[in-house]
Amino acid sequence: MRCIALDGTGAPDVLVPGVRPVPQPGPGDLLIRVRACGVCGHDLLARRGRLSAGRGTVLGHEIAGEVVGVGVEVTDDLLHRRVALVQRIPCGHCPECAAGLTTLCREGPGFYGDDIPGGYSEYVLATPANVVPVPDSVPDVAAAILSCAVGTGLRALRRAGTRAGDLVVVTGAGGGVGVHAVQLAHHFGATVVALTGSPAKEKALLDLGADAVLVSPDVRAVRDCVRDLGGRRGADVAIELTGGPTFPLALRALGPRGQLVLVGNTEPATLPLEPGLSILKELTIHGSAHADTTDLAAAVELVASGAVTPVAAQTWPLDEAARAHEAVERRKVTGRAVLVP
Template sequence: MNAATMRAVQVVRAGAPFAVTQLPVPEPGPGAVRIKVHACGVCGGENLARLGLLGVQLPRVPGHEIAGTVDAAGPGVTVWKPGDRVGVGWHGGSCFVCDSCRTGDFVNCADRRIVGLHYDGGYAEYVVAPQDALARIPAALSFEEAGPLMCAGITTFNALRNCGARPGDTVAVQGVGGLGHLAVQFADRMGFRTVAVNRGRDKEAIARQLGADEYIDSTEDKSPGEVLGRLGGAAAVISTVGSSPAQADIVQGLSPNGRLVVIATDHEPIPLGPELLVFGRRVVAGWYSGHAKDSEEAMAFAALKGVRPMVETRPLEDAEAAFQNLGAARFRTVLTL
């Protein structure tokens, strides 16, 4: 590289705003790839680095919805070459030797690495990542579209294809936001009767446009779960809202043998009595992201079936404002370089 430094955004001190800075351009070591970042999505997961959680060492460059091109490959890299369009998501590498990895369950690797937490992420012009963390981006997707699919996209896609529902079954998506608007599209394209559940009617039109067959306004009835039950019940509910009381309520809308899949949380216990679980054999489960191959499959499906995140773009220097605006954004914010 001729350029000695690059633009980057860092978490310098726990709880402090993001800081725009200049850093040395990183060099890829053995088995690693340097990516020229074209876009990086803004996600609430950046709070882990921002608040100094999970043992993160500061300063740290956040960002785990990365889309760009391979710029250089370190020794031993056999799959990737300069110019390849690639993404890197939350799951930033596996150890390959723990019990989970040896059974192919790489997401539950005992020593898994998280991009933007265990090593510098995509809020920078360049990022270095292990070669196993890279996912190939289809030509049909722009970098701005691919970025959010590396986290919000893969999580909703993976949760849906592992929820146990079959084409023709009713699947509800609880929450039509950054995660939910993608879940509605994926559910529709997978052939489910798709029910969107959200507060108020302001997102009903867009939810139906994205593929929802039914819409439940959670403010119009004491129990949205009961409303879902009156619609015939759902084989699965994908909960994209961080509200334990709302998640407890929606279980009432599950059909016998139905499954609530939680992919967002407020970190509070779900206040749920056991009767709904015992009678009807209902299940409450969680789902956690996915590895690079899962990301490739999520993006390939999105490209094939026309699933796209709704994004607003901002320059890298606006990272702090973009993060502060997460709750008001509709629906994903992407930093562009």
């Protein structure tokens, strides 16, 4: 099979086309023919050497495809079905899995592109525990980004208990998770303030449901915008998708009993936390990981019903993964870049 593997870490040109044997499904496994794979900011960090990936790693955890083979101990119910995959294959028997906390499992095969070969290839292995069937009404390119780009934001908004009437600030709103978090918050009936570093993304974010878009704002600009939209003492929820660059701003945008959900960390670093602010406002800070199959199934339903439209900004052939990375790195993509084998 064709694949793209890291020839070391660094600039996009370390993504090199290659050929590897098609993986063979073992007991309990599914063999997936990859139809599309999203390019996530996590992939860029891994390629730069900021995560555990190294030479020979096949990146890609936003995967959709067709089940073309099953191992022993697996029924053939899913054979020839189109599916979307969650990013981690859980073990199914550890205490976390038994409690339904599969995103916290560390005893299973692991995370695509970090622990196991990912979707920058023509085939990957999966299990019934990390796939969700996709209806024919949802195209492959859209299906690929349902778990990470859509499901991650859905999980974060649920973590904060977001409801109609809330005022929600979304940082990094022009990225793959951000554009869908904006849509989802709007769908839930929230008032949405979208923060982006790119003026070119302003109109798209307004079209997706943002009530206001701020480009590289300071704290005062965000507070003024929130107040003008009815948040007299601050926002109810902040979905923090970039980490270091905007964390202090997002925290200060919150009103009393506000909730910040930390999802992304585009520039891994220690984040400054003002204890006095958190104490006096009785703020809550949540960590929120990737989607599980419950989140993914909900994302599939939202997209199939038309409530949310996946924003796959552009597609590239698999062999042009380096070009896709370059476009994402230069912030030329609103939504999600997708590779199509």
